Amino acid sequence: MNLPLVYGQHPATTFYIYSACDTDYFDQFAVPFFRSAQINAGLPVHLHIFNPRQDQLALCAKHGVSTTWEEINQEQFEDATRLLLKTAGEPLRRTQVAMSKGGDTELVQRILKTYYACARFIRLADIFNGAVFACDIDAVVRKPILELKDRDFYLHQIFGKKARFLAGGLYLNNNVFLKQYAKELQHSIEQDSLYWSIDQDLLDPLVPQYNYGQLPMELIDWEMRTDSVIWTAKGTRKDLAVFKQEQTKYAV
Numbered sequence: 001m002n003l004p005l006v007y008g009q010h011p012a013t014t015f016y017i018y019s020a021c022d023t024d025y026f027d028q029f030a031v032p033f034f035r036s037a038q039i040n041a042g043l044p045v046h047l048h049i050f051n052p053r054q055d056q057l058a059l060c061a062k063h064g065v066s067t068t069w070e071e072i073n074q075e076q077f078e079d080a081t082r083l084l085l086k087t088a089g090e091p092l093r094r095t096q097v098a099m100s101k102g103g104d105t106e107l108v109q110r111i112l113k114t115y116y117a118c119a120r121f122i123r124l125a126d127i128f129n130g131a132v133f134a135c136d137i138d139a140v141v142r143k144p145i146l147e148l149k150d151r152d153f154y155l156h157q158i159f160g161k162k163a164r165f166l167a168g169g170l171y172l173n174n175n176v177f178l179k180q181y182a183k184e185l186q187h188s189i190e191q192d193s194l195y196w197s198i199d200q201d202l203l204d205p206l207v208p209q210y211n212y213g214q215l216p217m218e219l220i221d222w223e224m225r226t227d228s229v230i231w232t233a234k235g236t237r238k239d240l241a242v243f244k245q246e247q248t249k250y251a252v
Contacts, residue, residue, distance in 0.1 A: 025137055152210050
């Protein structure tokens with residue numbers, strides 16, 4: 001499939017915090033995310049939103065959050081769903097596991113969410129204009145963002161049996177890596193080759209080709225430690241009382 005058109009405005013600053021979400025995740029996480037970033041980090045925020053409502057765009061405008069957005073629907077992923085079923089194997093297994101954890105009733109629902117996870121980086125590449133910290137929307141910023149300047153980019157790497165790079169936090173000082181990553185993600189989408197965690201799989205061979213550094217745990221902390229800069233609510237951690245309490249500090 002071809003990517004849809006994008007609407008909205010590029011961020012006006014050269015360093016900002018970026019995230020992306022769909023309509024539902026906006027309602028659940030967007031306000032605590034951008035308010036905590038504005039208050040505790042003193043940084044502008046840009047959101048890319050999939051299928052936004054007008055009241056969501058208006059809320060962002062009211063609070064000085066720049067936005068881009070696009071319209072996309074499940075029907076556009078029927079070919080990708082058929083291809084995944086035909087291919088089967090590990091990609092299908094991973095996607096089905098994610099379905100069960102996320103409460104999806106149809107495979108195409110998880111394929112759409114996979115598109116969101118991939119397209120957020122393609123859209124970021126289109127608006128990159130200096131440096132940016134990109135992270136998941138289900139997060140709260142609790143302190144100023146650490147300045148990381150020695151490498152082209154920073155992301156968190158897990159070592160050991162389940163070694164992998166995490167796409168949930170990315171500090172970018174230039175767009176050389178981002179452009180290549182976005183190109184590969186877009187190619188997968190255009191070929192209808194989508195399965196859950198493909199955005200992380202593409203990182204494994206790509207990242208070592210660049211001058212990258214380890215993103216400190218303080219910037220992608222799913223353990224909710226009191227000294228961390230950002231709390232990221234991975235998986236069921238979204239329901240932790242300590243995380244929900246932190247979110248309530250930034251209601252509007």
